[in-house]
Amino acid sequence: MTYLIRGGTVVGPTGTTVADVLIRDGIIAEVGPGLDATGATVIDASGCWVGPAFVDLHTHLREPGREAAEDVASGARAGALGGYGALVAMPNTEPALDSVALVSYVLAQGAKTALDIAVAGAITVGRQGTHLAPMAELASLGVRLFTDDGNGVQNPLVMRRAMEYAAPLGVRLAQHCEDEFLAAGGVMNEGPLSARLGLVGRPALAEELMVLRDIEILRLVGGKLHFLHLSTARSLAMVSAARREGLDVTAEVTPHHITLSDEACAEFDPQFKVHPPLRGVDDVAALRAALTTGVIDAVATDHAPHTPELKDLPFDEAPAGMLGLEHAAALTFEALGPSPDPVTFFSLLSRGPARVAQLRASDDRVGLSAHGASMVAGEDANVVIFDPTVQWRGDKNALASRATNTPYDGRALVGKVRTTIVKGRLVVHEGALQ
Amino acid sequence: MSLRGENLLTLAGVSREAILEVLDTAESFVEVNQRTIKKVPALKGRVVASLFFEESTRTRLSFETAAKRLGADVVSLAVASSSVKKGESLRDTIATIDALGLDAVVLRHKSSGAALQVSRYVPHVRVINAGDGLHQHPTQGLLDVFTVRQILAERQGVQGAETGGELFAGLRVLIVGDIRHSRVARSDIAAYTALGAEVRVAAPGTLLPSDLTGWPVTVVEDFEEALQWADVVGLLRLQNERGTGSFVPTLDEFTFTHGLTEERVALLRPSTIILHPGPMNRGVEIDSRVADLERSYMTRQVANGVPVRMAVLYLSVAGTKELA
Numbered sequence: 090m091t092y093l094i095r096g097g098t099v100v101g102p103t104g105t106t107v108a109d110v111l112i113r114d115g116i117i118a119e120v121g122p123g124l125d126a127t128g129a130t131v132i133d134a135s136g137c138w139v140g141p142a143f144v145d146l147h148t149h150l151r152e153p154g155r156e157a158a159e160d161v162a163s164g165a166r167a168g169a170l171g172g173y174g175a176l177v178a179m180p181n182t183e184p185a186l187d188s189v190a191l192v193s194y195v196l197a198q199g200a201k202t203a204l205d206i207a208v209a210g211a212i213t214v215g216r217q218g219t220h221l222a223p224m225a226e227l228a229s230l231g232v233r234l235f236t237d238d239g240n241g242v243q244n245p246l247v248m249r250r251a252m253e254y255a256a257p258l259g260v261r262l263a264q265h266c267e268d269e270f271l272a273a274g275g276v277m278n279e280g281p282l283s284a285r286l287g288l289v290g291r292p293a294l295a296e297e298l299m300v301l302r303d304i305e306i307l308r309l310v311g312g313k314l315h316f317l318h319l320s321t322a323r324s325l326a327m328v329s330a331a332r333r334e335g336l337d338v339t340a341e342v343t344p345h346h347i348t349l350s351d352e353a354c355a356e357f358d359p360q361f362k363v364h365p366p367l368r369g370v371d372d373v374a375a376l377r378a379a380l381t382t383g384v385i386d387a388v389a390t391d392h393a394p395h396t397p398e399l400k401d402l403p404f405d406e407a408p409a410g411m412l413g414l415e416h417a418a419a420l421t422f423e424a425l426g427p428s429p430d431p432v433t434f435f436s437l438l439s440r441g442p443a444r445v446a447q448l449r450a451s452d453d454r455v456g457l458s459a460h461g462a463s464m465v466a467g468e469d470a471n472v473v474i475f476d477p478t479v480q481w482r483g484d485k486n487a488l489a490s491r492a493t494n495t496p497y498d499g500r501a502l503v504g505k506v507r508t509t510i511v512k513g514r515l516v517v518h519e520g521a522l523q
Numbered sequence: 524m525s526l527r528g529e530n531l532l533t534l535a536g537v538s539r540e541a542i543l544e545v546l547d548t549a550e551s552f553v554e555v556n557q558r559t560i561k562k563v564p565a566l567k568g569r570v571v572a573s574l575f576f577e578e579s580t581r582t583r584l585s586f587e588t589a590a591k592r593l594g595a596d597v598v599s600l601a602v603a604s605s606s607v608k609k610g611e612s613l614r615d616t617i618a619t620i621d622a623l624g625l626d627a628v629v630l631r632h633k634s635s636g637a638a639l640q641v642s643r644y645v646p647h648v649r650v651i652n653a654g655d656g657l658h659q660h661p662t663q664g665l666l667d668v669f670t671v672r673q674i675l676a677e678r679q680g681v682q683g684a685e686t687g688g689e690l691f692a693g694l695r696v697l698i699v700g701d702i703r704h705s706r707v708a709r710s711d712i713a714a715y716t717a718l719g720a721e722v723r724v725a726a727p728g729t730l731l732p733s734d735l736t737g738w739p740v741t742v743v744e745d746f747e748e749a750l751q752w753a754d755v756v757g758l759l760r761l762q763n764e765r766g767t768g769s770f771v772p773t774l775d776e777f778t779f780t781h782g783l784t785e786e787r788v789a790l791l792r793p794s795t796i797i798l799h800p801g802p803m804n805r806g807v808e809i810d811s812r813v814a815d816l817e818r819s820y821m822t823r824q825v826a827n828g829v830p831v832r833m834a835v836l837y838l839s840v841a842g843t844k845e846l847a
Contacts, residue, residue, distance in 0.1 A: 279733050279734065280733075280734050280736075281734045281735075281736035281737050283733070283734070284703075284732035284733055284734045284735065284736075284738075285535070285709070285732075285737065285738075286635055286636065286658055287635040287655075287656050287657030287658030287659070287706060287709060288635050288636070288656075288657070288658075289657075290733055290734075292733075356636075356639065357635070357636025357637075357639050357640055398612055401612060401613075401614050402612065402613065403613060403632065403634030403636065403637045403640060404634060404635065404636045404640070405634045405635065405656065406634060
């Protein structure tokens with residue numbers, strides 16, 4: 090099919106231009122004003138932002154093992170509605186993605202979807218934090234990110250060995266920063282509210298000490314390091330300093346850490362339970378401010394589906410995690426303030442994460458196309474149309490995800506994905522799966 | 524704001540007037556408990572479910588006695604396990620009991636917030652929190668202030684209700700021990716301060732809440748000095764079952780720093796009242812001989828549990844919600 094996206098604000102890496110985008114044979118064929126629509130299906134995009142489809146660095150697709158909450162297919166549909174062209178499937182499945190067989194399985198499931206599904210492999214076998222997973226073999230399958238997410242690698246010696254091993258492979262390690270001794274038993278942010286509610290706190294210190302530790306290990310052994318879902322001002326300050334030094338450190342924040350504070354836990358609603366926890370308002374403000382300074386490479390969802398029966402348990406027994414894919418763009422738009430810059434918006438949701446996941450170039454071994462396009466002719470046609478004027482409400486019953494554990498049910502949102510084109514195919518149009 | 528027709532989930536934010544209404548109502552029920560026939564038909568035909576998901580003897584007996592003395596039918600379920608271990612979710616358990624036709628649930632649960640969560644499951648049922656995790660134990664807070672008012676009023680030869688809340692103005696309350704893990708402390712602090720008392724807390728550094736911002740209390744630096752200051756000393760049970768082992772080096776050490784020993788009792792002024800919510804760890808937070816002193820009102824606290832819980836059930840279940 091050939092599509093002509095007419096009259097949108099085309100968002101490049103450094104600026105915007107009102108232009109048409111012609112998509113043909115899976116490629117952005119032409120970008121410019123007044124393009125010829127002959128033979129093309131015309132999509133009017135006036136008033137909308139047209140840019141590279143989003144890339145999520147942090148998606149829990151729950152397959153294999155917990156398909157009652159989500160599977161690759163349902164997660165991909167949710168992603169498409171959220172404007173995503175590529176998702177990085179996290180390895181904390183059951184069993185964990187720590188072998189060729191398991192990674193191949195998820196890649197094969199991903200290939201059946203309309204999206205590009207990349208896989209992050211486990212750093213250690215079974216995510217147990219003791220023995221290194223076969224990173225070289227997994228890298229040969231196209232795995233570019235490794236993480237034990239859900240847990241951080243607690244043992245500093247194991248983390249050092251992992252970094253030493255990963256560096257020459259050219260892959261990036263991604264750390265869930267929480268020291269389990271300090272966070273033990275904690276279910277929400279440690280602060281005045283946790284003390285008042287009688288809920289055990291997970292202190293910011295648990296995150297910050299591991300950020301500090303891993304930056305120091307990186308300085309010693311080299312390589313590429315990514316920090317998952319950073320949630321505190323101190324964490325960002327350390328990342329910023331490390332980057333100034335020239336260390337290859339990247340960082341993501343989640344939509345929830347930039348739009349919700351720990352006050353959301355005041356009514357003991359487990360929908361707001363997540364690790365790292367929602368922080369105090371000062372940290373939320375610091376994270377929002379940092380979105381535009383370049384220290385944050387990506388807004389990544391940490392989309393964490395859970396079945397209703399689990400999320401309905403008492404707060405301390407309920408699992409941590411919340412959905413993200415279908416609301417992330419609107420929440421990022423909100424967090425960017427009163428007049429969001431479209432270049433920053435696409436940097437956080439597409440180009441930045443594509444760079445971190447090494448998805449800027451296509452990978453024929455696994456059939457993944459190139460993401461985070463500059464929106465020029467010749468690039469793979471992974472494109473999203475985002476309408477920054479639409480006002481809508483989160484609705485847990487209107488999600489494509491199999492799970493319903495969104496903390497944004499009923500919340501007023503601004504800005505919505507209208508159209509998602511992946512590899513030249515119209516996957517979502519007018520906000521609906523095609 | 525009154526408790527009439529409302530849930531009782533927490534004492535945080537509950538007004539002085541609402542607390543005094545409970546105390547005055549409880550006082551009228553004290554007399555009922557002294558009759559030969561200790562029953563009034565205030566809740567006749569109503570069904571109260573007593574759901575204890577965590578071990579408790581005294582609180583459960585107290586609530587069930589209170590409900591029965593009001594003429595209610597009591598459905599009792601004691602399950603000392605988490606909902607997960609039990610295999611049935613809290614929501615399903617509540618739905619099952621609710622299907623029997625309930626007017627009120629008295630809930631004890633190891634999870635902070637469980638009572639609030641249950642109140643969302645069954646909005647048509649009145650929920651009384653009988654202790655949720657480390658969060659709140661509102662009826663304990665109420666019976667503690669009731670007991671203090673009763674004792675102080677007796678000393679003046681008047682009824683507590685005649686004094687309203689005036690006996691709490693400037694009353695000096697010292698709460699000692701495991702504040703961090705204590706739902707009793709959270710409820711007590713709310714109750715005492717709502718009535719105008721001044722509250723100080725004394726504990727080893729690890730047993731203070733991790734963040735006291737917004738708590739209307741002062742942390743005492745000198746325990747002995749605070750004992751001389753206090754009108755009321757409220758002890759807390761050292762919560763061994765909550766992993767307190769790693770919070771203090773040894774029980775002996777806790778006794779050394781914060782136990783109410785005979786030596787320390789000698790520092791108290793003659794009028795000072797000693798309270799403990801029970802069950803006591805004799806020899807740990809309180810010396811056994813101190814526990815048996817006349818100024819130690821633990822038995823009175825237990826006795827007052829029944830009329831206070833009668834008042835709570837009566838107001839909450841039979842009361843009509845105030846118009847906003």
